[in-house]
Amino acid sequence: MTHHQIIGEAKRPPTPALQLTLRFSSSRRGARLARQLAVQQFTEWTGLPYDSDPARTIALVTAELASNAVRHGSLPGRDFRLTLLLLPDRFRVEVTDTRPERLPPPVPPQPADETSGRGLLLVQAYADRWGYTVRDAYTKTVWVEVQLRTTTS
Template sequence: MTQQNLTDEPPTHSHQLGMRLSSTRRGARLARQLAVQQFTEWTGLAHDSDPARAVALVTAELASNAITHGRLPGRDFRLELLLLPRAFRIEVTDTRPERCPGRPATEPASPDVPWGRGLLLVEAYAERWGWHGRDAFTKTVWAEVARPI
């Protein structure tokens, strides 16, 4: 439940999967489905377990932010999944490095407003999250969801 702007490499991992997806709602939906599928395959936990639901929610928010705030026409986003010793790490890389995520609002948005809760949800469901610039053309936002060991 901490946010960090880290430039160091992610921790050692035992499994990794990465892919490019279209910067569309369909691409974001596919990212969520793939993350849950991979999480359950690697951990043996059920799709309806609390950790799998947290992975679904966090992935959906990161992917949604990538296609909403980090999109350039004709450019995809990248989803990277890593199984760490104590967590499942979700990384989403987009093409707008100048649009860095800030601290989530301390109060949720008004119930009448359909946006403004994404990072608040990530903050609530992830053990840690943060972002870093990979190069002059991309940034990566990542979150780690705890997993039973």
Template structure:
């Protein structure tokens, strides 16, 4: 079956992209840039739009957490993007399922700490977010950034 929609199909599959990146700062930076580029290609929104900035920020935070807290030497993290009817879903999968994600209220970052607030930003920019372990070897943290109504898709 090709990726093109046929007239017999009632609904086309959601646009999706999934790639692996090295668990390094460079890998996280590339994931952020790719997420914005793919989002703007799917929607036609400008890369400097508010929604594209939100996609960049959420992707950067999730990728940063994956390389900081979910990294095993020699293992990559996976970025998956799905364009949903009213949001873009950003998923970052790492190789440390035994390290659960703590909700922002459970974090104990002091007011002068240099880190520890990333998930607060994700909470502010994402409509909803969460995490799940789909198997014994990985953990996926996901967030859905709302897309303005009437935005072209695909």
């Protein structure tokens, strides 16, 4: 079972310069810790400040992917996995959960009065590329790539 969906440019990431993979409990606390770790690792690897636009983007997209893994992709007693990759020109965040049958939906515009369901709209707005991969019958990985660029105003 292999299924891929890529939003954005369709090419596989090159070999990462640096990579880190950790498991987190499928809980709100686990999602929060994943976001904090992603930003900390991003700033350490890139040298960009914690309050830079790329670091804020990493915080936002990691929070959304981890939250979705906890809310929509978990089975009792199963963790989710966070993988961070520093690529030559971008940073990649991958969140792997245990519900491959629950694929991210297409991202339609949400009615203004909805109080939830806007997370993937944010991911689409902030990520340079994103998508998902199902490689087996037990897991799926939702990933986001953010270009490493800084803008000065």
